[in-house]
Amino acid sequence: MKMLPVLLFFFLTTLVATTQASNGAISHQIHLLRPQTGSSGRHVPGISCLSWRLGVETHNIVGWTTVPAACEGYVGHYMLGHQYRQDSRAVTNEALLYAKSLDLTKDGKNLWVFDIDETTLSNLPYYSHHGFGVEVYNSTAFNAWVLEGTAPALPESLKLYNKLLALGIKVAFITGRGVSQRSVTEINLKYVGYHTWEKLVLKNSSYSGNTSVVYKSSERKELEKSGYRIIGNIGDQWSDILGTNVGDRTFKLPDPMYYIS
Numbered sequence: 001m002k003m004l005p006v007l008l009f010f011f012l013t014t015l016v017a018t019t020q021a022s023n024g025a026i027s028h029q030i031h032l033l034r035p036q037t038g039s040s041g042r043h044v045p046g047i048s049c050l051s052w053r054l055g056v057e058t059h060n061i062v063g064w065t066t067v068p069a070a071c072e073g074y075v076g077h078y079m080l081g082h083q084y085r086q087d088s089r090a091v092t093n094e095a096l097l098y099a100k101s102l103d104l105t106k107d108g109k110n111l112w113v114f115d116i117d118e119t120t121l122s123n124l125p126y127y128s129h130h131g132f133g134v135e136v137y138n139s140t141a142f143n144a145w146v147l148e149g150t151a152p153a154l155p156e157s158l159k160l161y162n163k164l165l166a167l168g169i170k171v172a173f174i175t176g177r178g179v180s181q182r183s184v185t186e187i188n189l190k191y192v193g194y195h196t197w198e199k200l201v202l203k204n205s206s207y208s209g210n211t212s213v214v215y216k217s218s219e220r221k222e223l224e225k226s227g228y229r230i231i232g233n234i235g236d237q238w239s240d241i242l243g244t245n246v247g248d249r250t251f252k253l254p255d256p257m258y259y260i261s
Helices: 003-025 047-057 069-080 082-101 139-148 155-166 179-192 212-225
Strands: 110-114 170-178 199-203 229-235 250-252
Touching: 047 069, 069 082, 082 155, 082 229, 082 250, 110 155, 110 212, 139 179, 155 170, 155 229, 170 179, 170 212, 179 199, 199 212, 212 229
Parallel strands: 110 170, 110 229, 170 199, 229 250
Antiparallel strands: none
16 A cells, blocks of 8 residues: 555656657647646637537538637638648548449449539638638639639549549539539639549529539439449538439548538
């Protein structure tokens, strides 16, 4: 029993030293996982925003119109930091492993559906100047950005795209962009490396008033009616991968900046 105080002191000393070393080792990270309050009871910001993002990505928080104002900094740091890229890579790596596991026919009808915004193309240059989703969506401002045709590729998605083509899988894009933006979208896609596709489907006026789920389900059905087999489907919104004719397997990329029903 006399050894207990000594052992307890040794354990606590080791724990403190390990904690300090760990904090030093990961100090480059933007958001550390910490308790809600510090040792002095001081509120540590960011934790509630992390939980909010988790709720969004798991489709438990739905129907929201803007990122909470208090989370602008958190979402901005996430999107511009390493974690967003790592999370995207985890999704696309899994998608590629799945594609490689398939015993595909060679009839040219195996199809993978990609969304465009925040899936193949990144609008971070736009959102970084508009609060990372804190500002109410402004269609005029966003469409002006789209017409610049300068959106960069999401590197992880571009890599997946090229790997799928190498496997003999065809690619189709289904986007919520309007048909008037076809030309600039085609130019933008090709400029950043998406050089070929089977179909580029843009939203026409007949879908006015319909949700994205309805629109994309209908267009996927048309692809299948024309003979394609949708073996994979990837997007940043749940509305990209819910509904009907979603394909054999779906993949959800991270996006805490906006919600489309």
